[in-house]
Amino acid sequence: MLDINLIRENPDLVKDNIKKKFQDKKLPLVDEVIALDKKKRELQSEGDMRRAQRNSLAKDIGTLMREGKKDEAEKAKLLSKENNERIAQIEAESEEVEKQLKTRMMSIPNIIADDVPLGKDDSFNVEAKTFLGKHEKDFEVPYHLDILESLNGIDLDAARRTSGNGFYYLTGDVARLHSAILSYARDFMIDKGFTYCIPPYMIRSNVVSGVMSFEEMDGMMYKIEGEDLYLIGTSEHSMIGRFMGEVLPESSLPQTLTSYSPCFRKEKGAHGLEERGIYRIHQFEKQEMIVLCKPEESDYWYEKLWNYTVELFVSMQIPVRQLICCSGDLADLKYKSCDVEAWSPRQKKYFEVGSCSNLTDAQARRLGIRYKNTATGKNEFVHTLNNTVVAPPRMLIAFLENHLQADGSVFIPEVLRPYMGGKDKIVPKK
RNA sequence: GCAGAGAUGGCGGAGUGGUCGAACGCGCACGACUCGAAAUCGUGUUACGGGCAACUGUACGGGGGUUCGAAUCCCUCUCUCUGCGCCA
Numbered sequence A: 001m002l003d004i005n006l007i008r009e010n011p012d013l014v015k016d017n018i019k020k021k022f023q024d025k026k027l028p029l030v031d032e033v034i035a036l037d038k039k040k041r042e043l044q045s046e047g048d049m050r051r052a053q054r055n056s057l058a059k060d061i062g063t064l065m066r067e068g069k070k071d072e073a074e075k076a077k078l079l080s081k082e083n084n085e086r087i088a089q090i091e092a093e094s095e096e097v098e099k100q101l102k103t104r105m106m107s108i109p110n111i112i113a114d115d116v117p118l119g120k121d122d123s124f125n126v127e128a129k130t131f132l133g134k135h136e137k138d139f140e141v142p143y144h145l146d147i148l149e150s151l152n153g154i155d156l157d158a159a160r161r162t163s164g165n166g167f168y169y170l171t172g173d174v175a176r177l178h179s180a181i182l183s184y185a186r187d188f189m190i191d192k193g194f195t196y197c198i199p200p201y202m203i204r205s206n207v208v209s210g211v212m213s214f215e216e217m218d219g220m221m222y223k224i225e226g227e228d229l230y231l232i233g234t235s236e237h238s239m240i241g242r243f244m245g246e247v248l249p250e251s252s253l254p255q256t257l258t259s260y261s262p263c264f265r266k267e268k269g270a271h272g273l274e275e276r277g278i279y280r281i282h283q284f285e286k287q288e289m290i291v292l293c294k295p296e297e298s299d300y301w302y303e304k305l306w307n308y309t310v311e312l313f314v315s316m317q318i319p320v321r322q323l324i325c326c327s328g329d330l331a332d333l334k335y336k337s338c339d340v341e342a343w344s345p346r347q348k349k350y351f352e353v354g355s356c357s358n359l360t361d362a363q364a365r366r367l368g369i370r371y372k373n374t375a376t377g378k379n380e381f382v383h384t385l386n387n388t389v390v391a392p393p394r395m396l397i398a399f400l401e402n403h404l405q406a407d408g409s410v411f412i413p414e415v416l417r418p419y420m421g422g423k424d425k426i427v428p429k430k
Numbered sequence B: 001g002c003a004g005a006g007a008u009g010g011c012g013g014a015g016u017g018g019u020c021g022a023a024c025g026c027g028c029a030c031g032a033c034u035c036g037a038a039a040u041c042g043u044g045u046u047a048c049g050g051g052c053a054a055c056u057g058u059a060c061g062g063g064g065g066u067u068c069g070a071a072u073c074c075c076u077c078u079c080u081c082u083g084c085g086c087c088a
Helices: A002-008 A011-020 A023-064 A071-107 A144-150 A156-160 A172-191 A205-211 A214-220 A235-243 A296-317 A362-367 A393-402 A414-420
Strands: A126-131 A195-197 A248-251 A255-264 A282-295 A321-322 A334-345 A349-358 A370-372 A379-381 A382-391
Touching: A002 A011, A002 A023, A002 A296, A011 A023, A023 A071, A126 A296, A144 A393, A156 A321, A172 A195, A172 A282, A172 A296, A172 A382, A172 A393, A172 A414, A195 A248, A205 A214, A235 A282, A235 A362, A235 A382, A248 A414, A282 A296, A282 A362, A296 A321, A296 A334, A296 A349, A296 A382, A321 A349, A334 A393, A362 A382
Parallel strands: A195 A255, A248 A370
Antiparallel strands: A126 A321, A255 A282, A282 A382, A321 A334, A334 A349, A349 A382, A370 A379
16 A cells, blocks of 8 residues: 555656556556545545534533533534534545545555566566576486375375365475475574564454455455454464554564464465476465565665575575566565576476565555654654565475485485484485 | 453553543653763653644544543453363
């Protein structure tokens, strides 16, 4: 959600931004918002005046009653009643105007950064940097599911029976590897000075609507029957919601947090679930990083965050690249975003393993997360950022493909061995 | 889950129908004193919105109601505390 003052004072900037995102259908919203905002202020003016009158009449009545002037008091009561009827009208009208204003405000996208490449869909995303090159294997790399099965590491049949498509059982060394990666990632971020946090895995609807758009909510979130609770799609939801309505002391910024949670997603819509494999599933686990900072620091943290993910993958010897998200592929709340993608030696291409975003004040405005700016003495909105540290089991695909050896075993990089009981490889079943 | 008590500014805490945006204390900011600091004294200090301004509105956990008028009365939801019950 944008600042109404920005739309009022600089509508052309907002419109240009909509065009840059190839959402021309939304262009009329800007003028509608300006008109509704004007109407809202008019209603407020009259309402304020009427309410001022109500207050002073009420005060008078109090005085008259005390002085025993009953007749005059009754007269004033009648006057007040009339006034109150008009107030009720105005309030009903205001409510309607505000509702319309809000739905429009909510669908006007956040202003994007100047350096976001323009393009209408993900085919215009831009590769910025690659790390560790591209592993070439001198043997054919099988589909990840076949690798998992050769290691006795997965049971999809049972998962379909218990839970349906989109779920999995990981077993044995593979399950241990999954946990090892998460534990290593957690410690990696703690070493970077982040605070580890385990958040609630369910959140209320008001938090949900604060952290995402309605469309996202509908396509992603599982609702708990009979309760106002949703399963989180990522720990970002409960981590950002944690600060809802707060005014943080300036000295507490930046908040640099790393959180673990399972993530639940319907994955309703365009892509659907893959029939085979664990690329897109209803339940996975993720280590996340979250930053709340002062506005002038969010660009700095954005660069820092995605580089942490790269550093983590490089330390596990998995080649990655940074893919910059173009204007049309950027979600409406985001100022800037990039994906960290891992190299697949089987497909000979990169695929997404993490996503880093700077939302500037868009989330903070919706959720009312502010800080006291000691220089100005004002409460101002913070900036929020989030980034994937690592999300197995998807990351496991990259891991298995890159570390598979010709003999069918899977190499464990040095950094993970302490979490794997010292093992340096996983060997296939006989 | 049941019963009782409660939710007020950055914090603690008064206030039970009108003079309350809210006593008092802490904290914070500024000033005085000091070589400097502590202590002390003084002044200021809720937030958000409308208006060029004068000024004005809203908010005492959330929502709804009663009333000319609600922090205060009623309903409801959420949360906290105490006791009982249940349980990793």
